[in-house]
Amino acid sequence: MSHPWFADRIAVLATMHRKEQVIGPILETALGLTLEVPGGLDTDQFGTFTRDRHRPNNQKITARLKAERALELTGGDLAIASEGSFGPHPSLPFLACNLELVVLIDRANNLEIYGQELSTETNYSQASISSLAEALAFAQKVGFPEHGLVVMPTASTSAAAEIVKGIVSEAELVKVVNAGLERSQRPQTSPSLHLETDMRALCNPTRMKVIAQAAANLVAAIQKPCPSCGAPGFEPTERQPGLPCALCRAPTLLTRALWSQCQRCGFRQEMLFPDGRETADPAQCPYCNP
Ligand SMILES: [Zn+2]
Ligand SMILES: [Zn+2]
Structure with a gap:
């Protein structure tokens, strides 16, 4: 095609x-x-x-x-x-x-x-961990190693050099977590690290x-052409509220119509009742259910 x-x-x-x-x-x-x-x-x-x-x-x-x-x-x-x-x-x-x-x-x-x-x-997820066992349990929950992981000192770390991204093997995860936990060790506090799923597409x-x-x-x-000039991309871009209440006909905040507008010729078209219903449940009505 x-x-x-x-x-x-x-x-x-x-x-x-x-x-x-x-x-x-x-x-x-x-x-x-x-x-x-x-x-x-x-x-x-x-x-x-x-x-x-x-x-x-x-x-x-x-x-x-x-x-x-x-x-x-x-x-x-x-x-x-x-x-x-x-x-x-x-x-x-x-x-x-x-x-x-x-x-x-x-x-x-x-x-x-x-x-x-x-x-x-x-699998979008984050965790604070204080041991290698906790890190491995988190990794298992989020589909590692098919899905990559990120290890950083805390959730608010912004120094790029301290953020290890793209961890996709258990050997590397163990190495990075052990080193990070050791670095985080301070007198009087227990070690901790921040783990999150690597959301980069690769x-x-x-x-x-x-x-x-x-x-x-x-x-x-x-593949949706403008009915007037044929330009591609004739898609709804504007939602119009005002679906009438089934009981009193007052306009509600629910969608009454969607409007599409052609980017080339400006042709506009209304699609009424896009959600497949012509009235709103009175429970959604500002008068029947204030
Ligand atoms: Zn057009
Ligand atoms: Zn009503």
Whole structure:
């Protein structure tokens, strides 16, 4: 398969964590483009999960900045970048989740199209440990050694030299943990170290799968043409609340409609009742259930 707007074009992918392994086949097969990874791009400048480099902006803007940097570096007109985040699930706060964004920026046609995936499939986890046995128990719980680990003195360590990332063998974990525990030993206090899962894509196959799904969702978004001019990426970008209460018809905060707008011709279209229901439960109504 290919796509008339992208076939036979070269897209640069801003990554140094092997994301091309999952994003490449999906985009190349569906769109007919060729994906290239430019050398000399330091994506860590846009923030690291280990917090030694802070993310300059929110997730969406950071994804865009990475893609723009790849375009600058290569002089190309088509770029892909991805950015992930981890934290409590927005509606189930006791569950950890992973939100992945993949963006396509097409300078030749002035398009910026996003695919995203929110998943509770993640090993995102941290622990403070005071013995090698505790470290090994944590490692087993989070899918080590297929998934990498990070060892650092404390959760707030920011000195890059003190953060050991990408630990993927038990021999190395034992060595790093033993040395770290010894260094942390002070009179009157017990030794301790901070361990966390390495969330970089190359060390985390579970995250790679979520990135693959976000890339597939990007393809789905690209394959939706504007009904007026045919430009790709005709996706809802605006949510309109106001779903009427089933009892009193008053508008509630629930979604009444989604609006899509074409980035090229500005054509707008409303999709009514995207959640498949035309009224809200009175329990959600500010009048019936104040
Ligand atoms: Zn259009
Ligand atoms: Zn009501």
